[in-house]
Amino acid sequence: MKKIIFKTLSVVLFSIVLFSCTSRTPKDLLKESIIPKPVSVVATNSSFVLSETTAIYYQSSSEELKDIGNYLAEIFNPSTGYNIQVQSTDQSPGKGNIYLELSEQADMNDEGYTINITEDLLTISGKPEGIFRGVQTLRQLLPAKIEDKSIQEGPWEIATGTITDKPSYGYRGAMLDVARHFFTVDEVKRYIDLLAIYKLNTLHLHLSDDQGWRIEIKSWPNLTTYGGSTEVGGESGGFYTQDQYKELVSYAQGRFITIIPEIDMPGHTNAALASYAELNCDGKARELYTETEVGFSTLCTDKEITYQFIDDVVRELAEITPGPYIHIGGDESHVTPLEDYIPFVNRVQEIVVKHGKKVLGWDEIALSTLVQDAVVQYWAKAENAQKGVEQGAKVLISPAIKTYLDMQYDSTTKWGLHWAAYIEVDDAYNWDPAELAPGVVKENILGVESPMWSETLTNIKEVEYMAFPRILCNAEVAWTEKPDRNWDEFKIRLGKQCARFDALNINYFPSTKVPWH
Numbered sequence: 001m002k003k004i005i006f007k008t009l010s011v012v013l014f015s016i017v018l019f020s021c022t023s024r025t026p027k028d029l030l031k032e033s034i035i036p037k038p039v040s041v042v043a044t045n046s047s048f049v050l051s052e053t054t055a056i057y058y059q060s061s062s063e064e065l066k067d068i069g070n071y072l073a074e075i076f077n078p079s080t081g082y083n084i085q086v087q088s089t090d091q092s093p094g095k096g097n098i099y100l101e102l103s104e105q106a107d108m109n110d111e112g113y114t115i116n117i118t119e120d121l122l123t124i125s126g127k128p129e130g131i132f133r134g135v136q137t138l139r140q141l142l143p144a145k146i147e148d149k150s151i152q153e154g155p156w157e158i159a160t161g162t163i164t165d166k167p168s169y170g171y172r173g174a175m176l177d178v179a180r181h182f183f184t185v186d187e188v189k190r191y192i193d194l195l196a197i198y199k200l201n202t203l204h205l206h207l208s209d210d211q212g213w214r215i216e217i218k219s220w221p222n223l224t225t226y227g228g229s230t231e232v233g234g235e236s237g238g239f240y241t242q243d244q245y246k247e248l249v250s251y252a253q254g255r256f257i258t259i260i261p262e263i264d265m266p267g268h269t270n271a272a273l274a275s276y277a278e279l280n281c282d283g284k285a286r287e288l289y290t291e292t293e294v295g296f297s298t299l300c301t302d303k304e305i306t307y308q309f310i311d312d313v314v315r316e317l318a319e320i321t322p323g324p325y326i327h328i329g330g331d332e333s334h335v336t337p338l339e340d341y342i343p344f345v346n347r348v349q350e351i352v353v354k355h356g357k358k359v360l361g362w363d364e365i366a367l368s369t370l371v372q373d374a375v376v377q378y379w380a381k382a383e384n385a386q387k388g389v390e391q392g393a394k395v396l397i398s399p400a401i402k403t404y405l406d407m408q409y410d411s412t413t414k415w416g417l418h419w420a421a422y423i424e425v426d427d428a429y430n431w432d433p434a435e436l437a438p439g440v441v442k443e444n445i446l447g448v449e450s451p452m453w454s455e456t457l458t459n460i461k462e463v464e465y466m467a468f469p470r471i472l473c474n475a476e477v478a479w480t481e482k483p484d485r486n487w488d489e490f491k492i493r494l495g496k497q498c499a500r501f502d503a504l505n506i507n508y509f510p511s512t513k514v515p516w517h
């Protein structure tokens with residue numbers, strides 16, 4: 001009897017040892033809910049385990065890869081409680097490690113990447129930008145609690161297999177209106193961090209409007225000291241010093257996000273018109289404005305000082321903007337006669353080009369003669385987008401009825417507006433950039449951007465509520481090719497994101513259209 005018990009016990013013990021040494025919990029990579037959906041996933045049904053001894057190795061001594069490694073370790077360390085090391089290497093690392101490997105596959109664009117996961121090694125390969133996008137995929141392959149800031153219980157298993165991926169559109173952006181309400185540097189950094197997770201690569205900052213001027217211009221200091229002093233509702237506003245703006249630019253660069261600054265003109269300029277009397281045709285400074293009407297202000301288009309002003313602003317802005325574009329606004333200039341508007345936009349474009357930047361502007365700028373490489377941001381009028389295409393310009397797709405994140409979800413939404421539409425989560429998903437306007441097809445499209453206007457939004461938590469989850473819909477529309485997009489399948493993946501939203505402390509709209517898990 002004793003012998004039998006002993007025998008059974010040893011068999012049990014032996015199998016426990018055997019099991020824990022060689023066998024892994026099978027995990028199916030195909031069942032993971034990745035947003036935006038990758039191009040291809042092949043599963044091999046085992047798992048890689050992130051453990052205390054895992055290190056992140058990066059190939060050669062690339063500084064860019066080192067930064068990506070540190071970024072990843074900073075995500076993993078607080079929740080796992082490990083102290084994951086980031087090390088340079090010249091050869092493929094040993095078992096249990098993560099490897100960031102430079103590669104230039106022929107059919108990959110700069111943001112393409114491959115993740116190859118075996119039981120022994122997890123390799124992300126691509127160009128640095130692609131590896132960074134791959135890192136975002138990797139985050140989503142781990143349990144949601146990996147995003148937590150306090151120590152969580154493992155195991156940290158990742159399903160094995162191979163993901164090959166690249167974006168459909170090269171410009172996937174968000175816009176934040178920091179003029180109607182001001183958002184602090186830390187709030188903008190938070191938004192940048194969240195955008196990066198869903199592989200967005202551009203943040204357009206709407207830096208000036210009737211209600212406030214938010215970027216320091218050293219040669220015209222009243223713009224911020226006076227023009228930036230308030231915001232919608234009459235609270236005190238704020239502005240970014242050039243040093244703070246540079247800090248934002250570099251923070252975004254660390255997440256492979258380009259910042260595009262916008263100075264809206266000739267309309268939406270009351271804050272400037274209040275700061276400097278000479279910018280008004282009648283030479284009289286306007287009052288500061290803290291309400292939400294649009295279309296009542298204009299720079300004086302036939303005064304020379306106006307162009308000197310714009311030259312100074314664009315020059316100073318270009319100096320602190322490494323990205324290719326300066327956004328010149330151009331929307332809703334209802335009190336600028338068209339015969340003044342057209343030569344104004346023509347002249348401002350030349351100023352932007354003179355300072356070494358490319359022109360981006362709201363779709364009305366297509367009424368003028370566009371300079372080479374100008375981009376028309378389609379928000380309202382298809383015919384303007386078409387006029388842009390006829391002139392050889394690319395179009396940035398931001399239709400208010402699909403991508404405006406300040407539009408309410410439905411009539412019960414606490415914040416936001418609904419002048420263009422109510423946009424439920426499925427509405428934000430069920431559309432295609434290349435099917436909005438006849439004659440504006442994929443080759444004409446630079447990408448997709450989701451604007452967040454802030455008339456009703458006073459802090460980043462309110463911004464999050466309007467952006468999440470719709471920004472994920474727009475992110476997938478821009479990243480994933482149309483044949484691979486399907487709402488019924490997407491909503492399941494989206495529903496599983498809620499644990500991640502919670503771990504990241506994201507304030508989101510719990511739409512009843514989504515089966516939240």
Ligand code: TNX
Nearest residue numbers: 294331332362379406417453
């Ligand atoms: C239209 S979109 C505007 C903004 C407003 C927004 C509110 C665009 C180019 N102009 O000035 O803030 O609607 O949704």
